[in-house]
Amino acid sequence: MILLTFRAKIAFGYLRTPVVTAFRWLFESREISNFTYDLDETNRRYLIAMIADVVAVEPSAIERYVREIEANEALKRHVATATAGSDRGFMADPVVRFGRRIGWYAFARAVKPRIIVETGVDKGLGACLLTAALQKNAAEGFSGRYYGTDIDPAAGYLLRGEYAEFGRILYGDSIRSLSALQGEVDLFINDSDHSADYEYQEYLTIGDKLSDRAIILGDNAHCTDRLLQFSLATGRHFLFFQEKPAKHWYPGGGIGMSFKRSPPAR
Numbered sequence: 169m170i171l172l173t174f175r176a177k178i179a180f181g182y183l184r185t186p187v188v189t190a191f192r193w194l195f196e197s198r199e200i201s202n203f204t205y206d207l208d209e210t211n212r213r214y215l216i217a218m219i220a221d222v223v224a225v226e227p228s229a230i231e232r233y234v235r236e237i238e239a240n241e242a243l244k245r246h247v248a249t250a251t252a253g254s255d256r257g258f259m260a261d262p263v264v265r266f267g268r269r270i271g272w273y274a275f276a277r278a279v280k281p282r283i284i285v286e287t288g289v290d291k292g293l294g295a296c297l298l299t300a301a302l303q304k305n306a307a308e309g310f311s312g313r314y315y316g317t318d319i320d321p322a323a324g325y326l327l328r329g330e331y332a333e334f335g336r337i338l339y340g341d342s343i344r345s346l347s348a349l350q351g352e353v354d355l356f357i358n359d360s361d362h363s364a365d366y367e368y369q370e371y372l373t374i375g376d377k378l379s380d381r382a383i384i385l386g387d388n389a390h391c392t393d394r395l396l397q398f399s400l401a402t403g404r405h406f407l408f409f410q411e412k413p414a415k416h417w418y419p420g421g422g423i424g425m426s427f428k429r430s431p432p433a434r
């Protein structure tokens with residue numbers, strides 16, 4: 169009995185922080201899904217280091233891109249205003265936080281993609297970050313287009329104004345939209361129907377449309393191994409970044425990263 173009590177104290181000690189945070193969140197947040205938060209500082213640095221390794225650049229270059237999006241006050245104002253004015257605004261928080269999407273942004277800045285596809289747009293927060301990256305790339309002479317897919321005709325209300333100049337949403341079932349897509353995709357982000365079979369079907373559908381240097385980011389890799397499976401089947405490398413939210417009860421999603429790498433020089 170003494171041992172049981174001692175062991176229970178150890179186990180429940182780990183649960184105390186998320187439970188306290190969840191209580192606070194009940195009163196401080198209005199979100200019901202697709203939660204927003206910042207990354208824990210060390211977690212943010214791990215993400216930067218991992219992306220730098222995948223795209224083979226110095227971590228300082230990736231850190232610059234991350235700081236750039238974190239300091240993008242115009243984008244934050246745009247998201248806050250569009251959210252407040254939408255009919256879903258009552259379920260959103262006034263403070264704009266990007267979570268792991270800062271990693272999507274850094275990839276989009278580092279890779280300078282000609283075509284980005286994001287399946288599953290929801291409000292359009294990811295869409296705004298990705299088009300903001302394309303906006304910066306364009307200013308540096310690298311043009312690119314964003315295509316988001318969503319089955320919900322009300323999705324993507326944040327993709328407006330200057331951000332909408334860099335892309336658009338293809339409404340309807342994602343597999344159908346991907347099948348009809350023209351052009352070579354340099355950055356593909358899977359975040360739509362989160363069932364394992366649907367996710368794999370998306371990879372199979374987009375497979376032939378990926379450029380040689382294409383990077384796939386999976387937003388479902390904390391739930392299924394399908395991106396790993398697809399990577400192994402197609403000779404691609406795979407890494408997984410586990411997101412750690414700061415001051416939030418949500419244990420975090422992740423970013424599955426699938427990429428090809430040239431063999432090291434001999």
Ligand SMILES: C[S@@+](CC[C@H](N)C(=O)[O-])C[C@H]1O[C@@H](n2cnc3c(N)ncnc32)[C@H](O)[C@@H]1O
Pocket residue numbers: 202269286287288289290291292293294295317318319320323340341342343359360361362
């Ligand atoms: C997790 S949310 C996407 C979040 C978004 N990527 C972001 O950055 O905030 C998933 C979205 O996928 C959409 N979705 C679900 N099934 C779909 C399907 N079969 N085809 C296209 N979109 C789908 C939903 O309508 C929802 O908006």
